[in-house]
Amino acid sequence: GENVEQHPSTLSVQEGDSAVIKCTYSDSASNYFPWYKQELGKRPQLIIDIRSNVGEKKDQRIAVTLNKTAKHFSLHITETQPEDSAVYFCAASRRNQGAQKLVFGQGTRLTINP
């Protein structure tokens, strides 16, 4: 089955700097790669996603890149702000029995230092 590895487990950056979180996956049939953000005490929420027919996607200060050959994808956050502090999860999935079954990485706790 699919296996997703996420690094680093914790990341601390100065406000205004960039943050990069990396994930690798094992199943070459995976075709959808979302990133979820979970603030302290709150539910995970989708912040950006990418499908396997696209190499890069950007939404304001966040971007995701996908390298299908190497089976890895990354989240990039530029001009970090205190509200970016949260746990970030990557995931990979492919269609399974009528549902898009997600396999999540272990999570990265991002701390933005003022």
Add this chain to the structure above:
Amino acid sequence: DVKVTQSSRYLVKRTGEKVFLECVQDMDHENMFWYRQDPGLGLRLIYFSYDVKMKEKGDIPEGYSVSREKKERFSLILESASTNQTSMYLCASRSVVGGGYEQYFGPGTRLTVT
């Protein structure tokens, strides 16, 4: 606005008890999922359902069962609770209409088994 609710935010049960966790979504979503979240392990899929009365095992189904008799409700059952089932349990739902893959999460139930 999608709303996913879970029956309890906090629950304390004794070893050997039968435990029911309920999840309700109000957006007529076909797919529903149960995850458990543990530090350093990310979110792991227990069971999912791609439609009413349909259920499939996820990655860690042992010790759990599920029920989906109505489209809006997906129940997770711990047949005989054990201390290693102490965890945060998250429910999610997703619509298959429109081609979107986003999963919407509930607020979570923190279960403690003593």
